[in-house]
Amino acid sequence: MATPGWGVTLIWLLLGLTWLLPVGAEAQGRLWRISAAGVEPSYLFGTMHSEHPEVTRLPPAVERAFVGSERLVLEMVLDQTAMLSTAQAGLFESGRDLEDVLPPALYRRTVEAMADYGVPEPVLRRFKPWMIFSTLMLPRSRTGMFLDLRLYQQAVAADKPVAGLETAAEQIAVFDGMSMADQISILRDTLDNLERFDAWFEEMRRVYLSGDLDALARFSDGMMSDIDPALAQRFQRRFVSERNHRMVERLQPLLRQGGAFVAVGALHLPGEDGIIALLREAGYEVRREE
Incomplete structure (x- = not known):
């Protein structure tokens, strides 16, 4: 069975950018130093869900x-329990299946697309639409060792x-x-653009490596410009504002201990509701390191 990618991170990259405000020339770079009086500095690193060596x-x-830090802070601890929970949550409970919720033509397209990922129809029937589109949006995995997971495993090996x-x-x-209607809408859009995802992801990787978060936002604006505005508004709240505010609130006690290496999706960083701005509002000095 194909396993779902860490969809939250990827959906943030593919969809969340649509609602970022222009972030300006200051939002360049992937590594940021977080300073406050009386504590050791911490670092904020923007990641991308990719296993590409670059x-x-x-x-x-x-x-x-990273090596000099006392602790690693991620969006979520990427242990086996979390992976199993994600996989289980993406399945319908008994008594309902994918064919029950999708129009016949869309169901057949989905079966054909997921066959390329090694998922046979009897297994696919249990998948919820969000599990399917988060899988289809990811490049086919070769190693499964994406950046956040590599950091997690290195930290565990170092007893960090x-x-x-x-x-x-x-x-x-x-x-x-998400409502079933929204899940189905995104699944349909994903299938409509399936042949373009590899090229989009390659360009996204190139821009990410340049450290130009503003350019990354502009790229995604063009990529997702046809998304339904009402759906975009719901996503803005769920994927951007609510999560960033929650993460910054929980991050601050760790920053007060000092010495943290914080690794989150790169596009959680910029914008008025981005982590950089929210930390500055909370009184921290945040400046670019790399």
């Missing part, structure tokens, strides 16, 4: 910040404490709390 290979400044800013249940709820 992404998973840390620049020297990032490597030094790992903390999560959200629980698996909270990240699952972002998807599972």
Whole structure:
């Protein structure tokens, strides 16, 4: 069975950008130093859900910040329990299946698309639409070792404490709390654009590596310009505002301990509701390191 990717991170990259306000020339770079009086500095690193070597290979400044940190902070602790919870939540309970909720033509398109991922129709019937579109949006995995997971495993190997800013249940709820109509709408749009995702993801990787978050936002604006405005508004609230405010609130006690290396999706960083701005509003000095 194909396993779902860490869809929250990817949906943030593919959809969340649509509602970022222009972030300006200051929002350049992936590594940021967080300072406050009386505590050791912490670092904020913007990641991308990718297993490409250019992404998973840390620049020297990032490597030094990570190795020198006392603890790793991720959006979510990426342990086996979280992975199993995500996979289980993406399945219909008995008595209902995918064919019950999709129009016949869309169902057949979905079966054909997921066959390319090695998912046979009897298995696919149990998948909820959000589990399917989060899988289809990801490039086919070769190693499964995307950047956040690599950081997590390196921290565990070094006996470095790992903390999560959200629980698996909270990240699952972002998807599972969507109406079935919204899930179906996104699935249809995903299938309509399926042949373009590899090229989009490649361009996104290139811009991410440049560290130009503003350019990344502009790229996504063009990529997702045809999304339904009402759906976009709902996503803005669920995927951007609510999550960023929650993560910053939970991050601050860890920052007061000092020495944290915080790794979250790169586009949680910029914008008026971005982590950088929210930390500054809370009184922290946040400046670019790399």
